[in-house]
Amino acid sequence: MTSLLLAIAVGSLFATGTYMIMRRGQIKLILGLALLSHGVNLLLFGSGKLTAGRPPIFLDKKHYTETLAAFQPADPLPQALILTAIVISFGITAFVIVLVNRRHTVTATDYVHGELVPLLREGDPFDFSEPSDIDQYDWLAYEVDEVYDSDDLPLGFPPTPQSEQDESAAMEEESYRWP
Amino acid sequence: MALNANLLAAPVAAPLLTAALILLFARWGGRTLIRHQVALTALALCLNLGIVLTLFYGAAVQGRRFVLQFGNWTAPFGITAYGDGLSATLLLMTAIVALAVYPFAVATIDYHRARMGFHPLYLFLLMGVNGAFLSGDLFNLYVFFEVLLMASFVLLTIGAQPAQTNSGIRYVVLNLLASTVFLVAAGVAYGTLGSLNMAQIAERLPLAAPAVRTVFAGLLMVAFGSKAALFPLFFWLPASYHTPPPAVTALFGGLLTKVGIYTLFRSFTLFFPELLLSWQPALLTIAGATMLVGALGALAQPGIRRVLSFHIISHVGFILMGLAVALSGNSLAIGFGLGAAILYLCHHMIIKTALIMAGGAVELYMGSDRLASIGGLVTRQPLLAFLFFMASISLAGVPPFSGFVSKLSLLQITLDTHHWVVSGVSLFASLLTMINMMRLWRESFWGDYSRPSRVPSRILQSTIRQQLMLIPVGALVLLSLGLGIFGERAFNLTMRVAQHALDRDAYIEAVSPSTLHSSGLRSGAFNVTGPKFPDSSTHLFASLGEPPWPAR
Incomplete structure (x- = not known):
């Protein structure tokens, strides 16, 4: 049941993120990327056991195998992976936000598409022909x-x-x- | 110098520590501090080349496999660095490309970009690429991918001109999507195989369910294929490579897609070599489509760098064609296809960097790279015209340059294995390459001299800058010539490298991941739990059934 819920959560995060990336505005793009990274983090979380109330580390050296079988400690690795992935996606999201802000400043547009800069040109904003200069x-x-x-x-x-x-x-x- | 596995840490550590040194002591300065940055960066690049040459001698020439377990933790618990002939060849090419582009970058990068940290970013990019080549662990591979991606994001957009930010968005988003897919693949590997160590994955993958293998291979193929700019996934490359300064484009064209190709080589030879046979039609189709789309797209492009960036895609198709027939031997050798692909990869890295630098020099002299408006540079820059021509015919595959040897070997193996269609497509793509290169040369060097745009006076009036721009191009063209003339030796070497790369049992044995109940546990401060195996009841991948290896 828990794994089903987790799978549904991962799937909906992926779907929402993909939808947001497909849209035209840059802010939605950032949100989509963030949602996708959350989806991946949850998937990594699900790749470990979903255990409740069991610590990942225990310190009984003598009866290692017995305690391992009896307690089934939680797997600490997915948490470490998720932590790394969160840090990376945090840094990249910060960079993308700055990039989008800068792009908005220099091109005065919020649209992801468009090689040229329609809003800075005189005349018809939908004239995408090459300027003479x-x-x-x-x-x-x-x-x-x-x-x-x-x-x-x-x-x-x-x-x-x-x-x-x-x-x-x-x-x-x-x-x-x-x- | 004794060849020690500890040497594997150096190609990552040297750029990282130098960049940290620069950021600590020579940051954001005036021109004096930037000179210090340049000196330190050049030192690190030379050091990197020296280390990598030593590694190359040990791994590729002597055929040894270096494994470094960081902190002396046994394989699946610690971080593993692995270097064999394939890694060492790629590392050597990376070091050569990075060292060759650097004088060009020093000559052409403007002061403001240098002040904003161009030089440490260069080193961070090199560190990420080196680390990706040396990683023996799927998650570390992801981390190094992100390191090099982050450095490349900033290198691409530094200066923040409108075109750069436009292309930066596309580049960032498409590459982040590929990274996401790769992370999903890592999660699937950990959830189903219980390990992220590449040797252990290779050990367990044949025992896993076929669905797991297919999904894992598909995810890796999409992730790495997107990094390598394969046919349906290449759109980030031509959208972005023409916007940054030419030095950055040369560095990207030499290094970035090659990381994707290396990981494709590694994953297909190590994880699922059987898919090289069962997926061969699909791989050959992708390769042919990549070649054709790259060459035809280049034909339609109006600018030098746009043409050259489409040609990167085309040549990735050639390399993938070699990978697709990697397991096929002919009468000459086993693993002939992979050896030819590796030789082609080396040739491609050398000559593509030289060409982008030469094209960048043309662009800097002319103030524009639009073929319709420039022309006649041969009267002003005869040496540049000569070098550009030599690099062009080497790319097109004319003897005695390296392009001839590598294309000939690729063609030989595809013809020997009776893949007529893809051989014909590759010949046609070569013809288109020739046409494109001649078009570039004619438009930019022949005709009446016309310079459409104003040019920074520092480019045209400084002899030392012009020398710094041309000398690396000349050196790379000479290297390509040498690789062509000593083609037999180079080919024998890459063939040996390919055979080593195809030997997956030796890889697993070299890394020797400890199994569950053996002595893999380290007697330290903590008891370390073994690699975990998913409990089939509460687990996201529960429906795949029990793993065949013993549960904990």
Whole structure:
């Protein structure tokens, strides 16, 4: 009976988690991931014996086999596994929350799908065609904050314009000051 | 240096301790502290390579099996680290890739990312990958998977640009789903087999009910196949690999999917080798579909890194094809398929990293990797053009590079075992690879010089950065050439490694998990209860019946 209840709980957690992941919003995604990890934890719990009122460790060295047969101590390993899994899923959930928050900040959207950023573009929000300045987007895709050279370069290394040198030096100065 | 099993802890400990050192003493600093970080990281990578070379010599060349029981607890009770030829080969390739990508990363990673902890994360990723290769325990494998996943999440999204966060969500969610499935598999293993030690699972799995074996194999196949980017489960890879900085893509392309492939190799050779025969049609179908989808998808992609990330999928298909015929020997050797797959894996790790680095260099010079808008780089960067071309034809399988030897051996075994269709598909995928590589080279190096976007001045104006970007590419291409020229020796070595990996009895004997009533109990402060066996009445997997091994 207990195992049936446990199986039902695991199954419903999995089902709910899967459903939540399939939905469109990012917060629901986080909830779905959390529910799935709870489902797995319960399944790990069920992989041990469901014993009530028996301690996992006992300290009678002399009559080891007899006491083992008589008391049937609880299995401590699933608890240890679940503890590890909880810690890991906690860390990952925290990371996902920060990532979702950051994504919401930089793209101003809550939808999981969408390569481009509809809400930041002018005009039709459902126009998913490539913008004409896609190269700029490409470049922004992996550079945080950089000094760019202004126009096409000839062979060899041209001297940096004085203004950019100043800017670069200023950035470097600032970076020293930041903690 | 005496070859000791304690050496197995070093590939995990060295990156971990160095990263901890960096985080303790050289954290978030200005440029001076970042130089310290770079020096420490380079030191750890070289140390890792040295240790792993020693291990490789002992495990792959001499054919020894190293088993380290942490804390001297006997097998099913403690944590087991296991290193044989397969692990050592993968470890060596990992060390080479990590060391080769690092100069490229130092040259191209911008200051802000370095300040946010790029270098310690690099080491954490390496630690996770090394630990996954060395783990002899299913749950530890999960933990190391999570370590490397966490490091890769942060490496992928560090900088938090819009495209990075977009792809980061998909990558994180799909990989977390795969990890969840893997954890379910671990729970099923513990519930039905009563152990998480891989040797003990291998020992007991033939005695278990067929349903248990099938479910366990299916769960592992889904989990590891998703990590390895097999056909229906590969969507996280092309969605994310083109967004981080090129150095991160090179590292991911060299290392991440290979962990999944290694675990597939390990689980299929150790846990259920009989499924390699009964599931062979399914495996070959998946392999063929993976090859085709990867190559055809690459044909449709507009950017260099997108093409290359689809090619990773395509080549995973080749490796899976080798695994599917792993048990088949031909007139030359037993386990020919697995040996060929391992050789292909080594070739793939080397040359794919070199190609992504070369493509990243093109992207950094041009400011964009869109093939339609770049061109004519051969006049400005002739050495880069040469290296890119050499790496391309090596990937496509042109002699005398390593691609030729590994593809030839794979084709030989599939033809010898009369799998005509999948051989034809692999040849077609190779042709598509060639077409794609030539397309990449032509679009980016030939034609009129056009640079569509502004480029950071630090890339174009620093000679040392350019050297740091090109030297590792050249070194990897030379390595691929050497692997091709000394192909016979390399092939003999991987064949021996494959035969060792297929010998599951030797694995079980080397780890020697103590059985229930033998002397597995340690006389210590506590009485340690033996591995538990589920009580059939109150247990989630109760309907599967009594296990055939003795109950406690």
